[in-house]
Amino acid sequence: MESYANGKWNSRAPVVRILTCKVCNEPAPLYGVTDFNKSCEERRGRYLPLTGVPVYYHRCDSCGLIFTSAFDHWSKGDYLQHIYNDDYVLVDPDYIDTRPAGNAVLILDFIKKGHALRCLDYGGGNGKLTSLLREGGVDGHSWDPMDEGGASPSGSFDFISAFEVLEHTPEPLATIQRALGLLNGRGVLLLSTLTIDHVSPRGMDNWYIAPRNGHITLYTRRSLQTMFAGFGYRVHHFNDNLHMALKDDPSWLS
Ligand SMILES: [Zn+2]
Structure with missing residues (x-):
């Protein structure tokens, strides 16, 4: 925990x-504050010791986006040191196996009518999901911005998955633009991120607002729609967590 007392934290931008x-681009007033160590595991009754480092979140009056600017100045190294470090598995235990396995089943079913689709798992972490897809005969590729050695993907893809990615970015528009830039004209982006469309009076208690998990941008359905519309895409919401962005329905999607 010593690292929290170092200059990185002391030099954070004023609130x-x-x-x-x-x-x-509409006004987003201060929404609330929580400790850096608030994690998604609190919903399972597991609490990390508090750090004393406050993380402030704002909420857009217009589209409902909830976000913090606390990490806007962070480098990749800062993220790897403070969030995506050896302890990350403690706050996201499903990240290793359980979630990739479930998502592989979901994708294999989702693209079952497609033939030889070129697929990319964007923000694919340890690459587990892509390994499972390849075992299933899919032309799967993986890329993660936090992966030091990973070469950027080249060419375009028919299908891109981005599971639990968007809540981790401090630059939602840039992240979306980068992902959509890898999609071909009739391509489909399937993404998961939990939308928070109805906030309670104690909204900061929402389990998904979790700085220790790197959850720094939280969306509403409206903010997803606004964001993708800016790039000419429409969004279909399967539920509060699973969404699809596309321009035209490809033949395999029916
Ligand atoms: Zn907004």
Whole structure:
């Protein structure tokens, strides 16, 4: 925990009461504050010791985006040191096996009518999901921005999955633009991120607002729609967690 007392934290930017929404540019007043160590595991009754480091979140008056600017100045090294470190598995135990296995089943079913689709798992972490897809005969590729040695994907893809990715970015528009830039004209982006469309009076208690998990941008259905519409895409919501962005329905999607 010593690292929390070092200059990185002390030099963080002053808190501003009203920021500009990172999706729609409308005013986003201060929404609440939580400790850096708030994690998604709190919903399972597991609490990390508090760090004393406050992380402030803002919420857009217009599209409902909830976000913090606390990590805007962080380098990849900062993220690897403080969030995606050896202890990350403690706050996201499903990340290793359980989630990739479930998502592989989901994707294999989702693209079952496609023939030889070129698929990319964007933000694919340990690459487990892609290994499972390849075992299933899929032309699967994986790329993760936090992967030091990974070469950027080349060419375009028919299908891109981005599971639990968007909540981790401090730059939602840039991240989406980068992912959509890898999609071909009739391609489909399947993404998961939990939308928070109805906030309670104690909204900061929402389990998904979890800085220790790297959850720094939380969406509403409206903010997803606004963001993708800016790139000419429409969004279909299967539920609060699973969404699909596309321009035209490809023949295999029916
Ligand atoms: Zn907004």
